[in-house]
Amino acid sequence: MLASIKSNHLQSESKKLGMMYFRVAIVLFGAQLLMGLIAAIQFIMPGFLFEIFDFSVARMVHINALVVWMLYAMLGAVYYMIPDETGMETVGVGLGKLAFWVLTVAVTIVVLVYIFVQVGSGSESTIWLINEGREYLEAPRWADIGIVVVVLVFYWNVFTTFMKGQKTGIMTVMVANLMALAGLYLAGMFYTDNISMDQFWWWWVIHLWVEATWEVFVGTLAAYALIKIINAKREIVEMWLWIEVLMLFGSGILGLGHHYFWIGTPEYWWEIGALFSALEPVPLVAMFVHVLYDWGKEQGIAEQEGHKNVMRNGPAMAWIVANAFGNFLGAGVWGFFHTLPQVNIYTHGTQFTAAHGHLAFFGAYATILIGMMYLGLQGAYGIKTLKATFKSKMGIVLIISGVLGMTVALTIAGYEQVLVERAELGAGWNAFFAAQELPWYVQAQTWRAIMGVVTFVGFIYLVWDLLTIGKQARLAQQAEA
């Protein structure tokens, strides 16, 4: 990918900016995986890097890097698709580039501070300078405010371009959804001394991101990508998109209740959470059907007309199909498993949650964002048809096997915790530790670490492929011509 800076085929500055975001995203993804590996080893060898690189820090950087790389890839995807969807160059793209650098410097400083200041007491000044202490959104306050400014610049660019350019259904949903997505971030900036109230608002960001606004976001990406890759009919993908928007917001907003079972909120949240979160898998099935339906339909049309089916980007399409399956499995199935309060009272806070967290974030978001990177590369190198290489295949197979393997291992660990710690020993402090010393748990954690290594090897293939596939495909294309 780096090589593409020099030999960029993209005429659009907005697309170039999109590629800049993609590059940082992939670096942060790598950092995320390394931190995950350290934390996974610490599960089996608790003394590993103790007081040098503590579990609390490795875990924190792991999940914050996750959120940040995904946001980078999302910004990248938006800047990349704007010129295609609106028919014009992004307004204020110069300012957008400045914002990119400001954000990247801020992220670097925040991570360095996490690493250098690992322990110490919390105070008003540590909230401002070091760490806010809110899982997934730990950035200190100064960075919080900086992020709001950068996002305002971004939103202004998207909005003004949308208003001036052509208004497709995809862009309309994108613009409205981005406002909700960005606005929700503010809910994670309130301060109260009451931990229940703090958690109440914090969930607005985390849950309403991943189960509402981010889902709608990937719906728009899938719609755009399917048009680009397989020539899907715009009317069809946009119809699906509107249905998904309706269903996602319909179930996702009150589905929030499944995080309000045990944090001190009123008991009526049990019924609300149970009902609406149980409905959440429905739109995920719709998204799944959407991708496969469009693909099947395009194939049918191609056969009837007697020409070959259009497939302009093999690796991107593979990742998008993985997204359809992964979103349904990780969020829908693994989410549904523990979403009823009757079940959640046993599974809450066990490794079962981590199993769901991994498969859902990976399946619903990592997959399609990687797909968008391949789409970006195709544009950057001016490739007509991008075919999967051996490295693309190794990347996708190893990463998917690794994450599925980790999910199964964590599900087994969680199952053991439910049976031993919760049902049999009564969920006390001693029970918590007793359950973690039994062989089922220890073996499951060992398998998780092994499957983590498989994932990481897959990631190396992925990066290697992203760095080389464009040039290779262009040489092949030139040889043909």
Ligand code: HEM
């Ligand atoms: C792509 C969408 C989703 C993502 C990325 C996601 C991710 C996560 C993550 C990371 C957690 C752990 C949060 C923590 O640290 O406490 C979590 C918790 C939870 N998720 Fe999801 N989730 C998604 C969709 C769903 C859906 C559709 C359902 C229900 C059908 C669901 C049900 C739950 C429940 C019940 C919990 C609470 C677990 C506990 O008791 O601690 N999730 N989710």
Ligand code: HEM
């Ligand atoms: C090299 C591969 C990976 C390893 C070894 C790994 C390991 C870990 C470990 C040890 C934790 C802490 C769990 C705990 O506190 O009980 C964790 C948390 C988490 N990881 Fe990973 N991880 C890897 C890849 C990923 C990927 C690819 C994703 C998503 C795209 C991801 C998403 C998460 C999330 C959301 C959490 C928080 C879960 C929760 O609190 O329920 N990880 N990971």
Ligand SMILES: [Fe+2]
């Ligand atoms: Fe949720």
